[in-house]
Amino acid sequence: MLNQDLKLSPNIFDTDVEKVPTRFGYGDGVVLAGEKNSEIVVLTADLAESTHSHLFEKRFPDRFAELGVAEQNMTGIAAGLALSGKIPFMASYSVFDAGLNWLQVRTSICYTNANVKIVGSHSGFSDGPDGATHQALEDIALMRVLPNMTVIVPCDYEEAKKATLAAANHVGPVYLRLTREATPHITTSHTPFEIGKAQVLMEGEHVTVICCGPLLRSALQVANRLDARGIRCDVINCSTIKPLDSETILKSVSKTRKVITIEEHQISGGLGGAVAELLTEKMPVPLRRMGAKDTFGESGSYDELLEKYGLGQKAIELAILEMNKIGGRFATGDLSTDVPGEFKLV
């Protein structure tokens, strides 16, 4: 049952719906933020149009800087701007501005606590045909581990727009993870958004499904189908990976005692990693992390890649069914296998 308070998209379970990439939400959001606050500036490293930063460039040409293909320099310049009172959004692809420049992010931004917003587009499998070199599957881990950093992974256009506005108001470094592929609306302009607040989109008592990014829609669709079969899931949109909303997660898990995380990222270090850390310390229960399993991607369409790397709807359904079989509080056995295992209660 969908949470009516969140005013989600009425077409959430339809198949033929309008699709917009989350990066467009940033592009529109940063113009709005720029209209509200004249200190906001935008930098890009030869990817103005791909990241939709060109909309800001058109609107505020004097508050925009094109750096060329030089992400390390862009990071340092963003820090210098922030130390002078500006609120820079620096935009590129996730592999470049959350990877190539990691030491600059660490030293010039995070250790300095500079008020810089890093916008990483084309993350996960969304840059499909470009292949593994361009598919950031490690960026959440790289950014999450840095002190002072906030990490946000919006699920759709509207949430990306709201996250951009929230990032502009938040004082401190933020990593905003976006995607290339056009994906369906999940939320609406009326859905609330707050940094650090996870939302239970669908309620159920059997399995907790925690997701971030556009894959959330697949999770909701699968959960909706299973609901008809009597298997009810809590589906949580955990769009802020750091700080993690442990309260919302633990409240759900204390009810279901079974957890699945779904993300377009390595299963270590990202959302699954963050949830595993939380549960291990506060509420050890069976956990299945879905994502890239210590592997790089390859060229292919977005949907083909999701299917091949175990993030298709069938794989999600199977994972929920398996987890649902596990009763009780603690379990033994390998819960990460794709083959339905023999889980023994302790």
Add this chain to the structure above:
Amino acid sequence: MPTTLMQHHNANIPQLEEIAVKLRESVIEMLLQAKSGHSAGSLGTADIFAALYFNVLHVDPKNPNDPDRDRFVLSNGHICPIWYATLAEAGFFEKSELKTLRKIDSRLQGHPHYGSLPGIENTSGPLGQGLSQAIGMALAAQMNNSTYRIYCMTSDGELDEGQTWEAAMYAGNRKLNNLTWIMDRNNIQIDGHTEDVMPLEPLREKLEAFNWYVTEIDGHNIEEIINACNMSKAVSQRPSVIIAHTIPGKSVKFMEYKFEWHGKPPDKEQAREALKELRTLEGQIRSEYD
């Protein structure tokens, strides 16, 4: 009593030379206490720091966050002992705090940390990042139509880092004439002489090709330092770089020119010897104007 900006902002050359000696003394004492740290670059740039903070820069130790102040960014963070010594001498904080360098709970971190200590404008240590930070500040000043200047010191060894050249290319292209880059050209890096490890020359031609206004000076001649900084204010359409030729370990004979002293502190005996040399300049007076 800490010297104040008012007393020293237009300090004359003999006064500045005397301050530079004091700064070198502080550096030796700090490194001896810390038992680790970087001697050569700290001593080699003392004259530049004296000239900047007691003549060139518009900064107020009593109002270190004045929005209209000139900014000084240190890119080669490992020579921060000289930055700390200068800030203390100028009155940004008490000189007694200098002995806490690199010790637990100190505001004087082994490499500079923005926010820890008044007067520190940036975080650095990993080489190659400071010039980009300074460019960000210069860009912000231009966007705001502010008239303050940004001065950035780098080493020469850190030109091995690609980011330095990304930054140089951008500043030249963007015509950031409110930026003065001071390069400590002391010809050494950890593994040896720069021209042996990774040749940088011809530096002037390289930087001119990147659209920088290039000056070369004797980095120990205070008058030349001040003149070059003042001249950079008059350059239009281009950022300025001052290649300051310095002697690593300057004024302590057994350290001078030796790359082995890049990252080493003096022991007790060596510190005593160094201080003796600094205080008497081998029996000579401190300044020819004395």
